[in-house]
Amino acid sequence: MKCIQYILLVLGVQLGFSQSKMMRFEHLNTESGLPRNQVQDALQDHIGYIWSATGEGLSRYDGYRFKTYNSKTSNLEGNNVVAIYEDKKHKLWVATNKGISQFNRKTKRFDNHGVTDTLTSNKLNFSATNILEDSNQNLWVGSKKGSYLFNRKQKKLIKTGLIIN
Numbered sequence: 001m002k003c004i005q006y007i008l009l010v011l012g013v014q015l016g017f018s019q020s021k022m023m024r025f026e027h028l029n030t031e032s033g034l035p036r037n038q039v040q041d042a043l044q045d046h047i048g049y050i051w052s053a054t055g056e057g058l059s060r061y062d063g064y065r066f067k068t069y070n071s072k073t074s075n076l077e078g079n080n081v082v083a084i085y086e087d088k089k090h091k092l093w094v095a096t097n098k099g100i101s102q103f104n105r106k107t108k109r110f111d112n113h114g115v116t117d118t119l120t121s122n123k124l125n126f127s128a129t130n131i132l133e134d135s136n137q138n139l140w141v142g143s144k145k146g147s148y149l150f151n152r153k154q155k156k157l158i159k160t161g162l163i164i165n
Helices: 002-019
Strands: 043-045 049-056 055-063 066-070 081-086 092-096 099-105 110-112 127-131 139-143 145-152 154-159
Touching: 043 081, 055 081, 081 127, 092 127, 099 127
Parallel strands: none
Antiparallel strands: 043 049, 049 055, 049 081, 055 066, 081 092, 092 099, 099 110, 127 139, 139 145, 145 154
């Protein structure tokens, strides 16, 4: 599990290279706007935003303040965000307890993809753990119940026989 110190380290290194040799570290927590002090994953995207995965949603830090996306503030399905991934086309993906979601930077909305029971058409509890992309730009999603391949054309998660640790 990654800590908020990782975010501070990235910010401190960037500030150190862009300004003076003095590094300044700032402690970020719930008082700063982070929804939880426990961060499960962190990513700096190609724009420079720091994204944090928490049990209360996805948070974006712009160097000044946090903006949090969860089921109360957006259409994100599943508040327990456990992994963040930016693909080769700079699309931001998050893994939650309900599946995976792609963040649309223009509309600030999510395209949510869960696993559906084929008999009842009910969405299943997914418990995703990570997202990876292979050289063919296929998204692989690890979960507590096995691995899934995301079919971009059909926009569906397809269970594979592989186990990813």
